[in-house]
Amino acid sequence: MERTLTGYLISGDIGGTKTLLQASQLQDNNVQVCCERRYASPEYSSFSYILRDFLNDTSTFGIGSSVASACFAVAGPIAKQEATLTNLPWVMDKEDIAREFSIPKVKLINDFEAAALSVEVLSAGDLVTLQTGNPHAGGTRVALGAGTGMGGAWLVWQGGRYIPLASEAGHMDFAPANELQARLLQYLRKIFGHVSVERVLSGPGLTNIFNFLQADLKSAAGLTQVRLEDDGAAQVTDLAFNHKHPIAVKAMDLFVEVYGAYAGNLALAGLCRNGVYVAGGIAPRIIDKLREGGFMKAFRDKGRFSSLMGELPVHVVMNPKAGLLGATEEARRMLVEND
Structure with missing residues (x-):
């Protein structure tokens, strides 16, 4: 069952070549994209450096301390909400991200889970x-x-x-x-x-x-x-x-x-x-x-x-941003549905 909520969402599509991050505002269950950035993944030693840079870059929107939900699509297997990227020496952990960036709800999903989730929101x-x-x-x-x-x-x-x-x-x-x-x-x-x-x-x-x-x-x-x-x-x-x-x-x-x-x-x-x-x-x-x-x-x-x-x-x-769309949709669902 969905509830009407308002808040900021962070979503990401994280691969061996590039990382796309997006900040959106959820207003009466409708998602409005605020900003988006692309990063060359191999240039960073961990995902945390990218996310910190992104949140600093978007601080003018007042997003940094107001993120209610985040979902990251990761190119690699996920076990107990910990992911090791297949083509990068990164380890991502849901609890570590939530704690470091004070985000109440964080979820890691496989990159093709995100691509699959995007099917429902893709246009003809x-x-x-x-x-x-x-x-x-x-x-x-x-x-x-x-x-x-x-x-x-x-x-x-x-x-x-x-x-x-x-x-x-x-x-x-x-x-x-x-x-x-x-x-x-x-x-x-x-x-x-x-x-x-x-x-x-x-x-x-x-x-x-x-x-x-x-x-x-x-x-x-x-x-x-x-x-x-x-x-x-x-x-x-x-x-x-x-x-x-x-x-x-x-x-x-x-x-x-x-x-x-x-x-x-x-x-x-x-x-x-x-x-x-x-x-x-x-x-x-x-x-x-x-x-x-x-x-x-x-x-x-x-x-x-x-x-x-x-x-x-x-x-x-x-649509080259299908994975990002799917991650955004999951971040939205995490807020508006009673799990």
Whole structure:
């Protein structure tokens, strides 16, 4: 049951590359954004330094000592409200944050819990539909997405609203679907030993695919070898889209095929009849490639269940602040609902 309340909210989307923080005012249950800042996460030794800087920066709004609720979406697993970031040497603890910054209500959620929570507040303009499907009201949903890593969360209908179920599904085993993908798996095993989905579906994963194809394809023999950064996703997409580099084009095709198959696996595992939402930083940048058909072909290619896969709605989340929206919505809920 919701109550009418007023107060300031802090929300954050904290990843290995960037941290977005937002301060909002809750007025009669309506959220009004006051200010927002972006920080380069690797430049700080802990999250506390970022939050302190943000609160000092926003002190002119009178927010610092009046924060009633805070929710932070974190790129990493959370246990007992303590989080260790997957791609940063940070540890975040709910009680430590509440005590240090005198915030009565603090909650840490997985970054894809936040992305999943944003689905309820996204506008139609925030989505690109790849498959309309046949949505079932109250059916399970899933949000997934590649960026610095690969994240995912399911949404189940309980008590009149959707409840997010966090996961670390990006660290499931990579399952090749054809001979080329099987060779990719063997190539990556020699480098990493265990090969998770994230080794393929992420910024560094796209780099891995490109490097594999340079070594694997005979057509690469006549091309100048390209050296990429550890996360060379931007380089690969530039080579593919702007320069039509044949290896980069092939890398993008392979990335999209694996992405579609993996999205289909998560959708099938949760029987997500009310929607599959592809979020993360990469999907909006390659939306034209996702619309070409390779993604959905791989999504539906589930043998005897291919017909069922054609019934599931599939959308791409174009709003780059979906995680922040979800964290803000949870911070609002923490205040207005009787837990």
